[in-house]
Amino acid sequence: EDKVVQSPLSLVVHEGDTVTLNCSYEVTNFRSLLWYKQEKKAPTFLFMLTSSGIEKKSGRLSSILDKKELFSILNITATQTGDSAIYLCAVELNFGNEKLTFGTGTRLTIIP
Amino acid sequence: DTGVSQDPRHKITKRGQNVTFRCDPISEHNRLYWYRQTLGQGPEFLTYFQNEAQLEKSRLLSDRFSAERPKGSFSTLEIQRTEQGDSAMYLCASSIGLASGANVLTFGAGSRLTVL
Numbered sequence: 001e002d003k004v005v006q007s008p009l010s011l012v013v014h015e016g017d018t019v020t021l022n023c024s025y026e027v028t029n030f031r032s033l034l035w036y037k038q039e040k041k042a043p044t045f046l047f048m049l050t051s052s053g054i055e056k057k058s059g060r061l062s063s064i065l066d067k068k069e070l071f072s073i074l075n076i077t078a079t080q081t082g083d084s085a086i087y088l089c090a091v092e093l094n095f096g097n098e099k100l101t102f103g104t105g106t107r108l109t110i111i112p
Numbered sequence: 113d114t115g116v117s118q119d120p121r122h123k124i125t126k127r128g129q130n131v132t133f134r135c136d137p138i139s140e141h142n143r144l145y146w147y148r149q150t151l152g153q154g155p156e157f158l159t160y161f162q163n164e165a166q167l168e169k170s171r172l173l174s175d176r177f178s179a180e181r182p183k184g185s186f187s188t189l190e191i192q193r194t195e196q197g198d199s200a201m202y203l204c205a206s207s208i209g210l211a212s213g214a215n216v217l218t219f220g221a222g223s224r225l226t227v228l
Contacts, residue, residue: 004154034216042116042203042219043155088154092215099145099168100217102154 002027006089006103014111017079021106023089024071033065033072034100036088043088046074076108084110114138116220118204124226125194132190133223137206144187145217146179147203148172155203161187162209194227201225 003026013019023033032050036043047056049065049072056063060079065072076083086107090100117136125131137144142163147155158177159169163184173179176194181187191198201224205217 006154032215036219041221045216045218048216090154098143098209098215099157099160100155100215101157102147104152104154 002091002093002101004089004091004101004103006087006106008106009104010107010109012109012111013079015079015081017110018075018077019079019108021074021076021087021089021108022071023073023103025089025091026070027091027093027101029094030067030091031094032092034090034092035063035072035074036090038086038088038105039084046087079108079110081110081112084108116204116206116218118202118220118223120223121221122224122226124228126228127194127196129194130190130192131194131225132188133202133204133225135187135189135204135206135220137186137204138218139185141206141208141218142184143207143209143215144181145205145207146187146189147205149201149203149222150199158189191225194225196227199225199227 007022034048035046047063052067060077063074086105088105090102119134145160146158149155159179161181176192179189201222203222205219207217
């Protein structure tokens with residue numbers, strides 16, 4: 001069975017800290033890994049990663065994939081209270097199985 | 113608003129009643145997905161459509177659940193004879209569904225179901 005495991009499950013840090021969120025996976029026919037941010041409602045897309053070692057960056061957020069070790073990390077630098085959310089990792093498989101399989105998420109809380 | 117719309121946003125029902133949720137995807141998206149999310153968990157896949165064809169159903173989708181997308185546009189998810197364990201957020205998502213991949217799902221705000 002395909003598995004996506006995120007750690008930690010929750011994290012509380014002070015504003016300005018840097019955080020690293022982890023996502024490991026065990027799936028067959030891997031195609032891509034996606035990160036989403038979920039505040040109170042809909043998950044919103046952050047990154048899609050398909051190749052190892054290529055960092056994706058958007059402002060203070062960055063992410064990288066290691067297809068050999070089957071994991072990805074999401075980094076957030078200089079955290080702000082608006083970064084408080086659940087961060088979801090999902091894996092997409094190859095043709096014939098075009099759904100996303102999600103991890104349980106990491107709940108990030110930023111204390112002012 | 114050009115995002116994914118879901119209705120109703122909240123539904124409270126008594127055990128044994130039937131409920132129906134509606135999802136209007138982004139108009140140019142041909143794939144539509146239903147997920148269920150409970151507290152402390154990530155979204156769990158229920159089913160998805162390519163245009164009007166239902167291509168996959170999760171084993172989580174018991175025979176009390178049925179989903180349709182009759183004209184390849186909006187979709188409905190019906191739950192018959194609701195049980196307390198059905199209480200969850202039901203998320204709809206859509207994607208362009210390119211053959212080359214890059215299947216980024218855009219989610220709606222969800223329909224929260226509470227079964228008393």
